[in-house]
Each structure stands twice: as C-alpha cells, then as structure tokens.
Amino acid sequence: MTENNETLVRTALQLALPLAILLIVLVLGFILRKFLFKHLSRLAQNTKSGLDDSVISAIKGPFIIWFLMLGIYIALQFSELPQNYVQIAGKILLVLGLFSAILVLANISSNLTNLYSSRWSRTLPGASLTQAVIRIIIFGVGFLVILNTLGIAITPVLATLGVGGLAVALALQDTLSNLFAGFHIVLNRIVRVGDYIKLDTGEEGYVTDINWRTTQVRMLPNNIILIPNAKLTQTNITNYYLPAKEMAVRINIGVHYNSDLQHVERITCEVAKEVMQEVPGGVPEFDPFIRYHTFGDSSIQFTVILRAREYVDQYIVKHEFIKRLHQRYAQNGIVIPYPIMAVNYSQEKTD
Secondary structure, three states, rough: HHHHHHHHHHHHHHHHHHHHHHHHHHHHHHHHHHHHHHHHHHHHOEEEEEHHHHHHHHOOOOOHHHHHHHHHHHHHHOOOOHHHHHHHHHHHHHHHHHHHHHHHHHHHHHOOOOHHHHOHHHOOOOOHHHHHHHHHHHHHHHHHHHHHHHOOOHHHHHHHHHHHHHHHHHOOOOHHHHHHHHHHHHOOOOOOOEEEEEOOOOOOOEEEEOOEEEEEEOOOOOEEEEHHHHHHHHHEEEEEOOOOOEEEEEEEEEEEOOOOOHHHHHHHHHHHHHHHHHOEEEOOOOOEEEEEEEEEEEEEEEEEEEEEOOOOOHHHHHHHHHHHHHHHHHOOOOOOOOOOOOHHHHHHHOO
8 A cells, every 4th residue: 555655656746747847838828928919919009010910810829839839848858758759749749830830821821912912902913812822832831841850851752742743734634724824814913803804705793703713703783603714814804994993984975966066065064074073983083075976867976975983883974974964955955866767858759
C-alpha cells in the first residue's frame, strides 16, 4: 500500500510541473488576447484602412489555439516522457502551427482581395477566381514548407506533381479551357464584376462573379445566367461600363411638316435640360441637343441626345422626357403626326 501511494505521489509530481506550465501559458494567452486585441481594435477604429481590421479578425480566432500548442510544447520539454515521443509531438505541433498560420494568411488575403477590389474596382480585378488563385498559391507554398520542415525532399514531389498535372490536363481540357479563359477575362479586364454587359445572343445583365468555370450574370428580371468563360471570350460582348458608365441616350421623334423647326428645337432642348437637371440618373452638366435627319412619310424626323449616368438609368430618363415633352408640345401647338400616307390624286391621275 505504501509503494502504491509513493507511485501515485511520484506520478502526480511528474505531471504537476507540465500541467502548471500549460495552465500558466493558457492564462497568459487569455490575458494577452484580451488586452492586446482590445488595444488593437481601438487603434483600428481610428484608421480608414481596412487592412488592420482584416488582420485582427483573422488572428483573433486562432490566437488561443497557438498559445495552447505553445503551452503543450513547453510542457512536453519539462515532462519525463521519452525524448523520441517529445520530438514526434513537437513535430506534430509544428505542422499544426504552420497549417493554422497558412489558414490565417489565406483568410487575410481573401479579405484583402474583397476589400480592395470593391474600393479600387478599376485597378484591381475582383472575382472569386482571383481569391481562389491566391488561396491555391498560399496553400501550395505552405504545403511545400511543411514538407521541407518534416525533412521530406521537395524535388521528387514537384516532379510527381508535374507528371500528374500533365495527365490531369489531358483529362480536363474543357475545365482548363474555362479556367484559363477566366484568367484572361480577369487579368485583361474585358469584363469586371459589377459591369453591365450584353452578349450578341441577347442575354444582358450585371456581372456578379467570375469563378474558375463560369461567369455569373444577373439579368434585370433578377434571374442568374451562367456563361462558360471560354464561350464568353469567343462571343461579341457590349460592355456598357467601358470606357465609362455614362452613356448617351438617343430618342427618335417626328413633328408635322408645318412646324417651326427652330421653335421645336428650342422647346425640345428646354425639356431635355429640365430632365437632365431634375431626374435621378440624368447628367446635370450635360447640354442636350437635337439633330434633324430625315424627311419621313408623315413627319420631319430628328433625334434627341441626352445622357444617363449608367445603362439602367436610361429607362427613367426616357420615361420622364417623353412624358414632359408630350405635355409641352401640346401646350405649344406642336403636332406629332400619326403615321399616314397621302395620295396626290392630281399627280397620279392619268388620261
């Protein structure tokens, strides 16, 4: 009985120091996490950049896990376990630490891509394809670092991946075609997330995402169409956001042949200027104008040129302009004739 008690006491003493070290490290981790992130969050509120917020949010989660692994590692050094077990456990903890750091770095890069692609949409392409590429690169480099840390030669692994990659490329030609087409779209900025585009097949809408296989377009009825990236690069596309969002709005009108054309031009331009100034979506600094161009069958036809801030704004601009112009024409006695065809009997009369 005495020997058993001595064994229990000896075991308890052996475990006491490692457990105490683990507990002390964890307590220090909690204290440091509380005060450090509280101070960092206060500093981040005083900055306009979102970089610090992204880094803080990505590190705050695994911070305690890192201290837990650190505590286990230090505790193992003061334990009486066999040295080979300690070394194996240390390598496992090192791999887990590296893997968690890779995850944090990937999350930070993804957050920064979202942040700066929304702020600098004209200089930085924003799409899930960009995020996926960045994450693949980070995980690939991290995997090689972990292998090197474990003492595994990287050169044979790279050679194996090269041979395997060739076989995969032959089997996934269509998928890779869409993948590289997506790279072409994103890097050359043919189409950007948020642009309003129209295909020669008639589909049109806002680009919501460009991923590794398809480009997603949200149509005005709020439906989503998926266009393979390879097909998108091979079709004719009208991008209504390039080179700028503002666009000309052309409206064709015809007035009676008896109309005073100078009077018609003055009234039409007055209404067009009012629309530009008062209707949301119009461009106030733009000076509208008209151009007569055709002697039609029943009217003298001309085109009014207005301007809208973006593609969908043209609808409200046209709506308000036609409504106001119809009222102003009626007040000023300007006639928009019905399409008619007159037959000159005296000219057509034959003997």
